[in-house]
Amino acid sequence: MTLQLILLIGFCGAIITYFAGKILPVLREIFAVAISLLLVGMIVYAYGRYSQEIAQFGFLNFKIVFTLNRLSWLFAIIISSLSALSIIFSLSYMKGKERQDFFYMMMLFVSTSMLGIVFSGTFLQLFIFWEIMSWSTFLLISYSKGKAVKAGLKYITMSIIGSMAMLVAVISLYLKFGTLEISVISQNIDIASLRYLSCIFGLLFLGFGVKAAVVPLHTWLPDAHSEAPSPFSAILSGILIKMGIYGFILMMYMVVGIKIFMTLGVGWMKFHYVFAWLGVISILIPSFIAILQNDAKRLLAWSSVGQIGYIIVGISMGTGLGFLGGTFHIFSHAVFKGLLFLTIASVEYRTRTRDLDQLGGLIKKMPITFLGGLIGVMGLIGIPLTNGFISKWLIYKSLFESNRMFLLLFSLIGTWAAILYGYKILHNVFLGQLPEKYRNMKREPVFMQIPIIILSLTVILSGIFPGIILKLINNIAFSFGLESLNVNMWGVVSETGTLNIRNIFFGILAAIALVSIIFYSAKRSWKVSQDDNYAAGAFVPVEKYNYTVEFYAPLYKMIRKYLKDVxxxxxxxxxxxxxxxxxxxxxxxxxxxxxxxxxxxxxxxxxxxxxxxx
Amino acid sequence: MVSTVWQNPVLLIVVPLGLAFFTPIIGLIRKELVKYIPILGMLFNLTLSLFLLPKVLDNPIIVSLSGWKPPFAINLFVGPVGILFSILISLVGLLTAIYGINYIKKGAVEKYHMLFLLLLTGATGIVLTGDIFNLFVFFEILCISSYALVAYNQDKNGIEAATKYLIQGSLGSAFILLGIGFLYGLFGTLNMADIARNITTVDSPALFIAMALFITGFGVEAAIFPLNAWLPDAHSSAPSTISAILSGIAIHIGIYAIFRVLYTLFGFNSIFTVLAVIGIVTLLIGEMSAFRQENIKRVLAYSSMGQMGLIIFALSIGTVDGISGGLFQIITHTLSKSLLFLCVGYMVYSTNSMELSSLNGLGKRMPLISLLFTIGVFSLIGLPPFIGFPSKLSIILAGLKTGETLFLILIVLMLLATVIEGVYFFRIIQILYFKEPDKEERFKTPFTLLFPVIILGLLIVAIGIYPGLLQEILDRSAEIFWDKLSYIKIVFGG
Amino acid sequence: MDFLYHNIHFIGAFGLMFIGLYMIAVKKNLIKKIIGLGFVETGINLFLIIIGYIKNGTAPIFSKAGLDPARMVDPVPQALVLTAIVINVAILALALGLAIRLYGHYKTLNVEKIRGLKW
Amino acid sequence: MKKIISFVLLVIIFIGIYFAVSQIPYGKDKMSVSKHYLNNGVKENGASNIVTSVVLNYRGFDTLGELTILFIGAIGLGVVLFGFETKGKDIKSPSLILNAGSTFLFPFILLFGIYIFIHGHLSPGGGFQGGAVIASGFLISYLGYPKKRISEKGIHIVESLGGTLFILIGLLGLLLGGYFLSNILPKGTVNTLVSGGIIPLLYVLIGIKVGAELAGIIYKLME
Incomplete structure (x- = not known):
């Protein structure tokens, strides 16, 4: 009953929230937060209680089954906690905006439908919740009107195409196996021919791929993510696109099984091979496109495409290490991308703009936001002691071990791009010179600080102690029949020293200590105010002296002409x-x-x- | 004797008819009372149909009229399909009548209510009768009253649409009559069961020509491509209550008639394939034409056309599953499209314009109506958890179950059409919610206008979440609809 | 000639229909189209009556004793035609009413000019 | 171009119809159901005109529908022409001959019509025909006195009563005979005026109703 109860609470809570808002705005906010926290609590409580529930009533002639296993628990906890944080964040962000009842209702609706997806024990439910997720997302993307309208239409068009393909696949599975229960299908997967499975994969690739924004299907993402209301962008980027990945993992590892999956494909075009290459392309090109963006959220959106690429590369390796890395990256990307979007949201909330050319120097004005942004970018780039490092390290390692040098090379190039755009966003927003108009800006409200702090801590803590989550993922991998790795609190232990954060941790502490000692002892500089802008005695007007415009200008010139979104x-x-x-x-x-x-x-x-x- | 008289299904036709005849006299007593007569009639029909439903699920009832056994007199075949349609007709009729109390204000109000009731009676008669000529007569009742009602507003568009509708429709009826002539010439009888019994004895072009005539004739009303040119005009120009009835009921009745004739009388298997293709073509053409419309009622009208194609496709799959899916889709479309037309009726009434741009930001100005409109739209596209999803799902399931490549291709095309449909409908949703309104002031909706729409919305959601509610009834109906032999057997009493 | 002789009834009925359909399809004047509709209906009615005819049959009325039922023509098509005529009257009346109204709006009955609703 | 296409299509259709018609023998006896009517109609209904018997009893339901259609035609015309003004055209008063003739003929035509529908079950004719004759009487009176109007309300009441009574008789049949429109009255002797059970009754109603409706339609269109 628990799983159904969770979904029931989610959906009914969404509707109650809407009507509560009609009575009293405060009531609505209390409800929204309470319900989202309740969901988190229930899912935490459900940890370890993996079960299968058959619902009392069916749908048409289909059985309805809810399942909770380690994989879905992992996703569920990410979904529920990130959406709870987003909702808390919205308390401040949405203040004074119109139609808030609707906003909170849809937020809860989207997250509950995503929970529904991961709890689905049959493909039918998967599809139903998928569709609910699609249309409720659509209603939120267009929320801000203006350009958002077009973005929403683009999103929903691609989304419908994807789900139609998915529908065909689901029904054909039903006709083949006589049931839609995922567990039953996975037991009987042998009766399906490889050709058939390849077709199914092709169709599902459309369905899941649109949501996951794999490269040829990504075009909705930059528009939608940048135009959606910012707390919702965090959900979009943090978890919604992971639903596509969830679908892929479900199909590849759980239903078909990795052994069969590795043989799928037409001729030499093995599916996993194509998939990995698509992942790499998703890393490479979007990361460079991201450098060109001047809209902070658009930049982050493109970066999301890139990061999804890492996940896809990781899970398509078909090795324990790759799976570990890919799945861990789902978690870490959710955390740091959510963090970054919330950071930008809080900047946008105060400055009313997210144009990177106009921002700058906000470090003093919003220190907590800056800290969040810094940690987020560090995670994004994959600097050690953040969770981004763990996942990327594991992915590189698995590529290395599988001897996929080209993939490795391109992923690394993608990371360089990530460093460039990560620094760009950090610099253009927080560092540099503070524009005159923001001189009297207030600090960010407390409801914005809480989620940012929590997420920042998560990035760091899971970067230092990755074992907590790695263990869970390792168990998942084991249940999928992948090789089990020796995971402890600090990382993955093996003879070659696959990953050991303890050493890195102390190493880095030592390095930081060293650097600071050198830095402070060899201090030759003096502090200069940013406004000490004298050029040979002449006073330079403050406004013009803003070098955030055309950041990386020479680089732009070099790469812009290759990077049209064809x-x-x-x-x-x-x-x-x-x-x-x-x-x-x-x-x-x-x-x-x-x-x-x-x-x-x-x-x-x-x-x-x-x-x-x- | 007296106790069972009130359960006689013939009352479903006769009582509304009598009420309609009696209306002028009531109108003499008090003009206001006339508005409530359709409500009375439909309420009666709804109660009786719901009461009859469990009975006919087991055994269809045969009612012979004038006291002679079939085939000598006209008989009614009251099967589950008939009762299902009757429930739909009376439900939508009832709600639309309630809506009409405050909606219809100018023009010949009294006559409107009479015609409205007669239209619904004609529809009920078609689905219940077991006699081909009687079917034609009721069909004409339906058609002629809808010609008149389309012209009710007497504006330029209404009259023009009605004229075009009339010419095409009566051409169709002429073909039907000719077809009936052929059948009578071949078999010397007009009772459908009797013809069906003898149909195997004759194998002649006359039979096929008769069938072609029937398909063409009923097809005009059923809006098969290319016979559907009247539809967008008529549906968009009629008063919205009438559009709701036309879109929600009249065209489905046309489809019922086609397939009753095909299933029970003829049953050429090859024609089903042709019809399936035509259905998908209709679907595609309808959706594509709706894509660029700027007139909201025309969008809905073209979408009706598309949905008709879908239903025709489902019913021509030629399996019980397909028929069940088709019937389900009919219910979906009836509920959703009447909901949409009623909503739009109010929007158009308030904003005085049918242009899409006039709907900008209506979500803020009339929140409840917009919400219900959204529900209707989502249901038509086939999104869960609304009724459109299970119906579309069962159609696709039935189509793929046949395992034929042709049906696979058709289903892919159907999904393409769904994408197109989705896009233009989502665009309208965006216009409703995500465009700045011209004015801020909110509209107050009278309760009589709101009540029917809310009921329809609730039904859509309820059945969408728990389709098991209908599943058994539909399966049983489909079985009886499809089974020609049992039809004959039931009519002739074993 | 023989063919004509044996089929003259059908030729009459369907000839009327043909003319009527041609009028509906081609003529530009709305009234002519409506007249064409009348032609079609009449043709069909004629056809129905022909179907029921029996060579040398009598009217199906037992007005005096000793009439042989076997020699009477079929009564059913006559009943049908009765109905069909009435239906036709209703349709034509309505059509003419609409035509009057349409003339009021467009000041013409040329259907090629009456194209307010399209696409 | 359009003409040619239409012509070709029509030719194709009529070729099809020709094939079909060639299957239906002309002038041969091919009755199945109506055999029963001819053989037993008189016995079962007491009306000597079998067509009437078919129209009102065996297929009485059709007739009800038919009445409804005419009713719809009348109301529909009312809806379409509602509020239509005659543009103040001066109606020329007709010649003296027409004037006097119509006055003279009107009662006779009415009488003739009534005769036709009362004898509908005995001789050729019936409610519809009688109604049409009555309507033509009204037409003549209209031609004679174009300015005179019969009361629309009166027409409504008559047609409404006619229809309602028809249905009431049918329902009475349902109540007493167990079937809608069943012939509950005694059959009487064949070929007398009072025979055929409810048939003459119905035909009278139909006659009045049709007369009223057609007259209504004529007046509407005349305006």
Whole structure:
């Protein structure tokens, strides 16, 4: 009953929140936070109680089964806690905005439907919750109006296409296996031919891939993530795109099994191979595109595509280490990308802009936000002692061990790009010169500080003690029949020293100590105010002296011409084509009654001809 | 004797008819009372149909009229399908009648209510009758009253649409009559069961031509492509209550008629394949035409056309599953489309414009109506947890179950059409919610306008979450609908 | 000639229908279209009556004793035609009413000009 | 172009119809159900005109529908032409001959119509035909006195009563005979005026109703 109860509480809570808001705004906020925290609590409570529940009533003739296993628990906890933090964050962020009842309702709706996805024991439920997630997300993406409207339409169009493909796959699974229960299908997977499974994978790739924003299907993401309300962007980037990954993991490891999966494909085009390459492309190009962005959220959005690439590369390796890395990256990306989006949101909340050319120097004004941003960027880049380091390290290691040098190389290049854009966002927002207009800015409200602090601590703590989560993931991997690795509190132990944070931790502490000793003992500089802008005695106007504009200008010149989003242009072209076609089609209704009568006669004649000929 | 008289299904047709005839006299007593007559009639029908439903699920009832056994007199075949349709008709009719109390204010109000009731009676008659010529008569009742009602507003568009509808529709009826003539010439009888019994004895072009005539004739009402040119005009120009009835009921009745004739009388298997293709073509054309419309009611009308294609496709799959899915889709479409038209009716009434741009930001100005509109739209696209999802799912399931490549291709096309449908509907949702309104002031909605819409919305959600509610009824109905032999057997009493 | 002789009834009925359909499809004047509709209906009614005809049959009325039921023509098509005529009357009346209204709006009955609703 | 296409389509259709018609023998006896009517109709209904018997009893439900359609036609015309003003055209008063003739003929036409529908079960004719004749009487009176109006309310009451009574008789049949429209009255002797059970009664109602409706339609269209 617990799982159904969780979902029930989520959905009903969403609706209650809406109506509570009609009565009293405070009531709504209390409800929203309470329900999201309650969900977190229930999921924490459910830890270790892995079970399968068959629902009392079916859907059509299908059984409804809810399952909780380690994998879904991991996802559930990420979903529920990140959305709880986002909702807490929204308490301040959404203040004074219109239609808040709706916003909170949809936030709860989206997160509960994602919980529904991970608790699904049958593909049917998976699809149902998937669709609920799609449309509720759509309603939130367009929330801010303006450009968001177009972004929402783009999102939902791709999303529908994806889910239609998924629907076909689901139904064909049903016809093949006579059931949609995931556990039953995975037991009987042998009766399906490889060709059939490849087709299914192709279809599901469309379905899951759109949500996961793998490269040819990513075009909705930059628009949607940047235009959505910021707390929701955190959810979008942090967990929603992971739902696609969840689907992939489910299919690859749980349903089909990794052994069969590695043999899937057409000829030499093995599926996992294609998949890994798509992952690498997702790392490489979007990361460079991200450098070019001047909208902070758009930059982060492109970076999300890149980070998803790491996850995909990791899980498509089919080794224990790769799985460990990929899945850990799901967690770490959720945390640090959520953190970054919230950071930007709190900057945006105070400054009313997220244009990187106009911001700068906010370090003094919002120190906690800066700290959050710093830690987030460190995680993003993968600096040791953050969780991003752990996952990326593991992924590189697995690539290395699987002898995929090209993949490794391209992933590393992607990381350089990550460093560049990570620094760009950090610098352009927080460092440098403070624009004049923000001189009297207040600090961020407390409800924004709490989630940022919690997430920052998570990034650091899970970077120092990765074992807590690695152990769980290792168990998941073991249950999928992958090789079990020796995981302890500090990392993965093996003869070659796969990952040992203890050494790194102390090493880095020592290095920091060393650097600071040198830095302070060899101090030759003096402090200068940023506004000490004298150029040969002449006073330089403050506004113009803002070097955040055209950051990395030479680099832009070099790479810009290669980095058009060709795929997006292609899709838009197709959309235009369809549009024109539709406009043409409706011209058959000419408005002339004689023509219409002609149609009727034609139809009759057509039927008669059919008969006379056959 | 007296106790069972009130359960006689013939009352489903006769009582509303009598009420409609009696309306002018009531109108003489008090003009206001006339508005409540359709409500009375439909309430009666709804109660009786719901009461009859469990009975006919076991055994369809045969009612012979004038006291002679079939085939000598007209008989009613009251099966689950008929009662299902009757419930739908009376439900939507009831809600629309309630909506109409405050909605219809100008024009010949009294006559509107009479015609409204007669239209619904005609629809009920079609689904219950077991006689081909009687079917034609009721079909004409349905058609002629809808011609008149489309023109009710008497504006330029309404009259034009009604004229076009009338010419195409009566051409269709002429074909049906010709088809009936052929059948009578071949078999010397008009009772459907009797014809069905003898149909194997004849194998001639006349039979096929008769069938082609029937398909064409009923197809005009059922909005098969390319016979559906009247539909967008008529549905968009009629008063919204009538659009709701036309879109929610009238066209489904056309489909019922086609498939009753095909399943029970003819049953050429090859024609089902052709019809399935035509259905998908209708779907695609409808959705594509709706894509670029700027007139909200025309969007809905074209979408109705598309949905008709989907239903035709489902019913031509030719398996019990397919029929069950098709019936389910009919219910979906009836509920959703009447909901949408009623919502839009109020929107158009308030904003005085049918342009999509006039709906900007209505989500703020009339929140409840917009919410219900959204529910209806989601249900039509087929998103869970609304009724459209299980129905679409069962259609796809039925189609793929046949395992034929043709159906696979058709289903892929159908999904493509769903994408197109989704896009334009989502665009409307965005216009409702995410565009700045021109004015801020909110509209107050009268309760009589709100009540029917809320009921429809609740039904959509309830069945969407728990489709098991309908599943058994639909499966049983589909079985009886499909089974020609048992039809004959039941009519002739074993 | 023989063909004509034996099928003259059908030719009459379907000829009317053909003319009517052609009128509906081609003529531009709305009234002519409506007249075409009348033609079609009449043709079909004629066809129905022909179906029920029996060579040398009598009317199905037992007005005096000793009439042989076997020699009477089929009464059913006559009943049908009765109904069909009434239906036709209703349709034509409505159509004419609409035409009057349409003329009021457009000041023309040329259907090619009455194209307010399209696409 | 359009003409040619239409013509070709029509030719195809009629080729199909030709094939179909060639299957239906002309002038041969192919009755199945109506055999029963011819053989037993008189016995079962007491009406000597079998067509009437079919129209009102065996297929009485159709007739009810038919009445409804005419009713719809009348109301529909009312809806379509609601509020339509005659543009103050001066109606020329007709010639003296028409004027006097219509006054003279009107009662006779009415009488003839009534005769037709009362004898509907005995001889050719019936409610619809009688109603049409009555309506033509009204037409003549209209031609004679274009300015005179019969009361629309009166027409409504008549047609409404006609329809309602028809249904009430049917329901009475359901109540007493167990079937809608069952012939509950005694059959009487064949070929007398009072025979055929409810049939003459119904035909009278139909006659009045149809007369009223057609007259209504004529007046509406005349305006």
């Amino acid at each position: 795929i997006d242009i292609f899709y838009c072209w197709i959309a235009g084509l369809v549009d024109a076609l539709c406009n043409g089609i409706r011209k058959i209704y000419t408005g002339d009654i004689g023509t219409y009568v002609g149609y009727i006669l034609f139809f009759l004649a057509f039927l008669i001809i059919i008969y006379l000929r056959g």
